[in-house]
Amino acid sequence: MGGYLDGVLLDQVSKRYGRGPWVLRDLTLEVTGTVVLTGANGTGKSTLLKIAAGVLKPSSGRVVRPASVGYVPERFPSDVKMSASSYLAHMGRVRGAGANDVLERLGFVGSLSAPMSELSKGNAQKVALAQAFLATDLLVFDEPWTGLDPEAAAELCVMLEGRTALVSDHEGHLESATRVDLAGGHVTIELSRVVGLDALEALEGVQSVLSRGSSARVVVAPDRSDQVLAEALRLGCSVRSVR
Numbered sequence: 001m002g003g004y005l006d007g008v009l010l011d012q013v014s015k016r017y018g019r020g021p022w023v024l025r026d027l028t029l030e031v032t033g034t035v036v037l038t039g040a041n042g043t044g045k046s047t048l049l050k051i052a053a054g055v056l057k058p059s060s061g062r063v064v065r066p067a068s069v070g071y072v073p074e075r076f077p078s079d080v081k082m083s084a085s086s087y088l089a090h091m092g093r094v095r096g097a098g099a100n101d102v103l104e105r106l107g108f109v110g111s112l113s114a115p116m117s118e119l120s121k122g123n124a125q126k127v128a129l130a131q132a133f134l135a136t137d138l139l140v141f142d143e144p145w146t147g148l149d150p151e152a153a154a155e156l157c158v159m160l161e162g163r164t165a166l167v168s169d170h171e172g173h174l175e176s177a178t179r180v181d182l183a184g185g186h187v188t189i190e191l192s193r194v195v196g197l198d199a200l201e202a203l204e205g206v207q208s209v210l211s212r213g214s215s216a217r218v219v220v221a222p223d224r225s226d227q228v229l230a231e232a233l234r235l236g237c238s239v240r241s242v243r
């Protein structure tokens with residue numbers, strides 16, 4: 001279980017709502033650094049982010065996350081009567097952190113003392129971000145650029161640099177981050193007698209590598225699975241299954 005204190009590990013996570021169709025199926029993903037989630041509407045990005053943040057339980061599978069997780073939901077509740085200053089002071093106490101400069105950096109110009117339900121969409125989003133940035137280990141952001149003006153949007157990109165974060169991003173704000181495309185699906189390759197773990201991790205199309213002893217589970221984009229398999233064999237690994 002160790003080794004994920006700063007990031008999050010989703011291990012064979014599946015999710016369906018009630019008896020509905022499977023939204024996520026056997027998804028394994030390890031987040032260290034910044035990972036951007038992409039995929040068409042309805043492919044399960046928000047569902048995955050809620051599971052990573054711990055606000056939704058998976059139907060099956062395992063999630064290992066650090067203690068301090070900051071979450072920005074797709075829609076910040078619009079009916080909150082509390083003022084932004086009271087809310088952020090409360091969240092600061094919960095987090096054991098002092099006031100932060102996020103609102104200022106994002107150019108918040110709304111009223112700190114009025115009910116948050118009266119804030120503009122963009123200013124409410126800045127409050128949502130301010131509470132989430134109080135977290136120290138992992139950031140889970142669902143379309144965090146929603147409603148932000150261009151200056152704030154650019155500043156948010158800077159603020160995410162060097163953080164461990166799982167972020168959905170329709171508009172391509174974080175061009176250099178690792179991308180995981182939910183619509184594209186994935187292929188899971190189980191290996192034994194694993195050698196050259198670093199070389200496998202570095203291969204194009206590899207989304208995550210979960211190693212246990214001399215075995216490893218490698219999750220790969222479907223269009224790169226043949227190349228990854230060939231490289232694993234070339235390195236001397238044994239392939240136990242591909243699915």
Ligand SMILES: Nc1ncnc2c1ncn2[C@@H]1O[C@H](COP(=O)(O)OP(=O)(O)OP(=O)(O)O)[C@@H](O)[C@H]1O
Binds near residue numbers: 017039040041044046
């Ligand atoms: N609370 C819920 N109850 C039932 N079905 C749900 C619920 N939340 C999401 N779904 C279904 O799960 C699927 C994935 O939804 P989700 O919101 O995770 O997708 P998304 O990729 O974030 O979509 P978008 O890009 O439109 O925000 C959809 O078919 C949706 O209807």
